Every structure is written in structure tokens, then in C-alpha cells.
Amino acid sequence: MNVADLTHSGLKQWILDFAELTTPEEIVIADGSAAQYDELVAQQIAGGYCVPLNPEKRPGSIAYNSDPSDVARVENRTYIAAQNKEAAGPTNNWIDPVVLKETMTGLYRGCMKGRTLYVIPFSMGPVGSPIAKIGVELTDSAYVVINMMIMTRVGAKVLEVLGTDGEYVPCYHSVGKPLAGGESDNGQWPCAPIEQKYISHFPETREIWSYGSGYGGNALLGKKCLALRIASVLAHDEGWLAEHMLILKITSPEGKSKFVAGAFPSACGKTNLAMLVPTIPGWKVETVGDDIAWMKYGSDGQLYAINPEAGFFGVAPGTSNDSNYNAMVSASKNSIFTNCALTEDNDVWWEGIGYDAPGKLIDWHGNEWVQDKGNKEQKPAAHPNARFTAPAAQCPSIASEWEDPKGVPISAILFGGRRAHTVPLVHQSYDWNHGVFLGSIVGSEITAAALDLKVGTIRRDPFAMLPFCGYNMGDYFQHWINVGKAATDESKLPKIFYVNWFRKTEDGKWLWPGFGENSRVLKWVFEACDGTAKSVDTPIGIMPTADAIDLPEGVSEEDMRELLSVDVDGWLREVEDVRTNHYPKFGDHLPKELSSFLDQLEAKLKAA
Numbered sequence: 001m002n003v004a005d006l007t008h009s010g011l012k013q014w015i016l017d018f019a020e021l022t023t024p025e026e027i028v029i030a031d032g033s034a035a036q037y038d039e040l041v042a043q044q045i046a047g048g049y050c051v052p053l054n055p056e057k058r059p060g061s062i063a064y065n066s067d068p069s070d071v072a073r074v075e076n077r078t079y080i081a082a083q084n085k086e087a088a089g090p091t092n093n094w095i096d097p098v099v100l101k102e103t104m105t106g107l108y109r110g111c112m113k114g115r116t117l118y119v120i121p122f123s124m125g126p127v128g129s130p131i132a133k134i135g136v137e138l139t140d141s142a143y144v145v146i147n148m149m150i151m152t153r154v155g156a157k158v159l160e161v162l163g164t165d166g167e168y169v170p171c172y173h174s175v176g177k178p179l180a181g182g183e184s185d186n187g188q189w190p191c192a193p194i195e196q197k198y199i200s201h202f203p204e205t206r207e208i209w210s211y212g213s214g215y216g217g218n219a220l221l222g223k224k225c226l227a228l229r230i231a232s233v234l235a236h237d238e239g240w241l242a243e244h245m246l247i248l249k250i251t252s253p254e255g256k257s258k259f260v261a262g263a264f265p266s267a268c269g270k271t272n273l274a275m276l277v278p279t280i281p282g283w284k285v286e287t288v289g290d291d292i293a294w295m296k297y298g299s300d301g302q303l304y305a306i307n308p309e310a311g312f313f314g315v316a317p318g319t320s321n322d323s324n325y326n327a328m329v330s331a332s333k334n335s336i337f338t339n340c341a342l343t344e345d346n347d348v349w350w351e352g353i354g355y356d357a358p359g360k361l362i363d364w365h366g367n368e369w370v371q372d373k374g375n376k377e378q379k380p381a382a383h384p385n386a387r388f389t390a391p392a393a394q395c396p397s398i399a400s401e402w403e404d405p406k407g408v409p410i411s412a413i414l415f416g417g418r419r420a421h422t423v424p425l426v427h428q429s430y431d432w433n434h435g436v437f438l439g440s441i442v443g444s445e446i447t448a449a450a451l452d453l454k455v456g457t458i459r460r461d462p463f464a465m466l467p468f469c470g471y472n473m474g475d476y477f478q479h480w481i482n483v484g485k486a487a488t489d490e491s492k493l494p495k496i497f498y499v500n501w502f503r504k505t506e507d508g509k510w511l512w513p514g515f516g517e518n519s520r521v522l523k524w525v526f527e528a529c530d531g532t533a534k535s536v537d538t539p540i541g542i543m544p545t546a547d548a549i550d551l552p553e554g555v556s557e558e559d560m561r562e563l564l565s566v567d568v569d570g571w572l573r574e575v576e577d578v579r580t581n582h583y584p585k586f587g588d589h590l591p592k593e594l595s596s597f598l599d600q601l602e603a604k605l606k607a608a
């Protein structure tokens with residue numbers, strides 16, 4: 001397929017204009033075929049950018065090491081360039097769109113010299129589904145093309161749906177490293193220095209301009225940029241929800257199923273929960289999505305969710321057959337690994353894979369590495385944010401409904417984060433608006449999923465959307481309240497919960513075993529949706545009674561009491577922090593309902 005063959009009215013000229021600016025050697029259209037995928041992979045291997053993995057251990061798979069500066073999303077180089085600073089809100093970086101476009105046009109000028117410009121037509125959501133959105137990404141990174149081929153639906157079918165005048169979200173991407181005549185990358189991961197990286201969103205014109213990074217969330221523009229930042233703006237304008245949420249299906253021993261969505265910040269357990277293997281007999285959990293949910297009301301008044309993606313871009317470290325068997329199988333073939341370590345027989349290895357490093361490894365920097373378990377200071381062999389890209393269809397727990405264009409009806413929504421103290425294992429909101437309050441105050445310890453933030457410190461990450469909301473977060477809170485108001489039957493609204501799998505003891509051990517044992521909490525959530533859960537009212541919300549959740553192995557009754565107690569002093573400190581540091585940021589944009597819930601919470605805690 002050639003650019004000359006494109007029949008869409010604006011697409012061809014748009015591509016040619018960008019090519020004129022960026023001056024690539026050639027233009028290639030991603031047609032989504034297996035042959036093209038294989039050809040690109042072969043070229044990448046020949047260029048020394050990646051290594052093929054052992055076909056007996058991991059067929060059809062390759063491993064990349066990125067530049068050490070390009071290992072995660074760059075939140076402080078991510079911009080919401082609304083025409084008006086206030087529309088971007090207090091939590092987003094802002095540059096005037098005219099100024100930003102001028103700067104970036106300067107960077108794009110000649111930036112694809114010596115490279116190929118790939119055109120990636122992609123669909124977020126099943127191709128042709130009424131909820132799906134089409135994007136076209138122009139990129140000079142073959143890594144981006146093959147990752148997008150796994151993560152989204154790419155190619156000729158998308159162009160067909162686009163027709164001659166269909167709408168698409170235009171996405172520009174360049175690694176920002178032009179090659180001089182005869183120069184080659186020599187197999188090095190191309191990217192630009194940090195101060196030249198820009199991950200920019202123009203919400204009014206629904207455009208994405210990315211420059212300088214080849215890493216996942218910065219470069220695979222269908223994911224965080226389109227399906228969250230731009231989609232959140234569309235959702236706000238059109239009355240639906242675009243959320244940073246996993247979607248799972250849970251089935252009871254009686255054969256009754258419910259769908260649950262859950263928002264946790266990056267590297268806080270979405271993929272693991274979505275693929276959980278229950279430890280409680282008779283219960284079954286299946287996967288619909290592990291990162292993003294788009295939710296709309298169906299004609300029956302229920303909120304329905306689709307997973308707009310087609311693959312998983314999961315955190316590798318900590319993933320093992322014990323912790324996440326389904327992810328291990330998903331990534332057992334036809335997968336792309338980034339910043340993992342390499343074994344002598346060309347397989348990947350990472351910290352927490354479930355077995356010791358076999359012999360001498362090549363670490364993610366490309367250096368020899370031998371495990372020294374006595375040495376607590378040893379640098380990890382895989383980067384803490386090392387990733388696997390795997391097709392969702394390979395997941396053993398994938399639910400039969402996962403590609404249903406009408407989505408799945410959501411019964412419960414979970415909010416959560418990583419909190420060593422204060423926040424209990426689970427509590428439920430009194431109603432929708434109280435649930436919006438819980439979502440708005442979520443705090444979490446910072447993880448390695450974003451660069452240049454201090455790992456381990458707590459920050460407020462409302463709805464796990466802090467880095468992903470494409471507009472003023474105060475208006476986003478109001479939008480959630482409005483969506484609740486728009487329900488035709490309030491009893492059909494999902495119940496809202498706040499969970500925390502990450503409580504620690506004073507000596508730093510996990511108080512809750514997590515992973516498959518989280519099924520015990522899901523069971524209580526399931527029962528709460530049916531009104532049969534054993535629960536008590538507390539100052540912070542509805543909680544399980546002491547005997548409502550069966551104890552997992554290794555958790556004592558005393559541990560469970562701690563996991564399910566209300567830490568009054570800790571919560572009063574939360575209230576204080578939200579009141580002085582969090583809510584004031586939003587000024588007039590903060591819905592009155594939320595400050596009123598904060599006052600009520602404080603009063604209840606003081607009376608307790």
C-alpha cells in the first residue's frame with residue numbers, strides 16, 4: 001500500500017505535509033499484516049536494535065534495551081496545551097499551543113532525515129465499533145509500529161472504516177534523532193535529550209504531538225495520549241468516562257457473573273488484579289482489560305465498559321508464575337520485551353520472575369551481570385519499569401466478552417493506590433458522590449513508572465488520572481458527579497470501593513499477601529453489590545465486619561483487625577493534607593459536594 005493509493009480526502013495531504021517538514025527517506029504504511037510485522041522485526045534485528053529470543057523458550061519474541069534516559073513516561077515533559085491555561089488546570093503542565101507548536105515544528109524540521117516515516121492507522125476499540133476511535137500515528141520508530149500492532153488494531157481494515165471523510169485523531173511522533181548522510185544508529189536506541197522531549201496534547205483540536213522519546217506511554221500514542229488524555233476531553237464533552245482502569249469479570253461458585261473496573265496508579269496492580277487467579281475455591285476471575293476503560297450508559301441505564309486496547313504493556317519485574325500466571329503465559333510468545341535482562345540462552349529474566357538468575361546475564365544496560373544475593377546494594381538486572389508487550393488474545397484468562405463492541409455492564413468500581421499505612425484493605429462509599437470523593441482524595445506512593453519523581457513519596461493521584469486527565473481536574477471531578485446525576489436509575493450505578501493491597505508492618509513486611517488473595521476482597525465486593533455482604537458503618541465508609549473476609553494463610557486475626565481498622569489519627573492527617581495541599585489547588589473548579597464530604601469526614605473522625 002502506498003500513500004498515493006490513500007482515498008481519504010485529507011489524510012494523504014496531511015502525511016505529505018509532515019513528510020515535507022521532517023524529510024524522511026521513505027514513507028511506509030503499516031497495513032497490519034503478519035508479513036509486515038515479521039519484516040520489520042527482521043530489519044530491527046539486522047540493525048542491532050533488538051535481539052531475537054530463543055525460539056524454543058519464547059517463540060516469535062524479541063528484546064530491546066532502551067537508552068538509560070528513556071525508560072518511563074516523562075510527566076514533567078508532558079503538556080496539555082489548551083488555548084487557555086485554566087482549561088488545562090492546576091495539575092497539568094501547560095504551554096500556549098501556538099508557542100508550543102512553533103517550538104515543536106522547529107524540532108520536527110528535518111528530524112526524520114535518514115529514517116523511514118511510518119503511517120499507522122489504528123483503532124482504539126474493535127474496528128468499526130460505534131464506541132471505537134480511530135487515530136493515525138506518523139512515526140519514525142519501527143519499535144513503535146510493532147508495539148502498536150500488538151497494543152491496538154492496525155492497518156487496512158481501519159482505513160476502510162475511515163472511508164473518504166471519516167474522523168481520526170492526528171498523532172505525530174518522532175524519536176528526535178535525525179541521521180546525517182551515511183550515519184547509522186549502530187543498534188543504539190534513538191531518542192533526544194530530556195530537555196528536548198515533548199509529549200504534547202492539543203485538546204481543542206484533538207491532536208497529539210510527541211517528540212524525543214521512544215518509550216511506551218510517550219510514543220505508543222494510542223494508549224495514554226489518545227485513549228486517556230484526548231479521550232477524557234471527548235468523554236467530558238459527550239457525557240461518558242475515559243478512565244485509567246482495568247476491567248475484570250468475576251464469577252461466583254453459583255455461576256453468577258459481575259464485571260468490576262478498577263483505577264490504580266501506574267505500577268500499583270491493575271494488570272495483576274485483571275489477571276488474578278483466585279485462591280478461594282469455586283470463584284473465577286477473567287480479564288477484559290488491564291489499563292484503560294471507556295464507559296457509557298447503555299439503553300438499559302447500566303454503565304457499560306470497553307477495553308479500547310488489544311494488548312498488554314505490563315510491568316515485568318515482580319511478574320512470576322506465582323504472582324501472575326496469566327501474564328506469564330500471555331508473554332510466553334509473540335511478545336516484545338523492553339529493558340529486561342538477557343540470559344545466556346537468549347531468554348529474558350527480571351527481578352521477581354520466580355527463580356534465580358541462571359548464570360551470567362546481560363543486564364538492561366548491556367553489561368555482564370551475575371546475581372549476588374548477599375549484596376543488597378546490587379543494581380537490578382532489569383530496569384524496575386521493564387515491560388512486556390503481549391497480545392491480549394494470548395491471555396489464558398481473557399473473557400469471551402473482551403471484544404464485545406457494546407462493552408460489559410459494570411457493577412463495581414475500585415479506587416486504590418500504594419499506601420503502607422492508614423488506608424484499610426477495603427472500604428465502600430455510601431453512594432456515588434461519596435465514591436467520587438474517595439476517588440478524588442486517593443494518594444499513592446510514587447513508583448518507577450514515571451521518570452524524575454521521587455519513588456516512594458506519597459502524592460495525591462485522584463482516580464489514578466493525575467498524569468492522564470486532558471483537562472482541568474476540578475472539572476473532571478464535576479464530570480463524575482454529573483455522570484452520576486445522569487443515571488436514569490440510581491440503583492443501577494456501580495458501587496464504589498477504595499482498596500489498598502499494600503499495607504506494611506512496622507518492620508516493612510507486607511501485612512496482606514495480595515495477588516490471588518485479593519480474590520477474598522473481590523468476593524466481599526461481589527456480595528456488597530448484591531446487598532448480602534457482612535458490613536459495618538465507620539467514619540470513613542462501609543467496611544467488612546471482622547469475620548466477613550476469610551483469612552488467607554499467614555494472616556493472623558490481629559493482622560486482619562489492623563487491615564480493617566480505622567486509623568483515626570492517620571485519617572485526620574489525610575483530611576488535613578487534602579484540606580491544605582490538595583483541594584485548594586482547584587479553586588472554583590472544586591465541586592461543593594467534595595468539600596462538604598471532607599467536612600463530614602472530619603466531624604465523624606473527631607466524634608469517633
Ligand code: GDP
Nearest residue numbers: 266267268269270271272315317318501514515
Ligand atoms: P499496573 O501498572 O497498575 O498494571 O501494575 P502491575 O499489576 O503491573 O503491578 C505493578 C507492581 O506491583 C508489580 O511489581 C507487581 O508485582 C506488584 N503488585 C501487583 N499487585 C500486588 C499486590 O496485590 N500486592 C503486592 N504486594 N504487590 C502487587
Ligand code: PGA
Nearest residue numbers: 073216217266267313449
Ligand atoms: P502503566 O503505564 O504503568 O500505567 O502501565 C504505562 C506506560 O508507562 O506507558
Ligand code: MN
Nearest residue numbers: 270271314315
Ligand atoms: Mn499494567
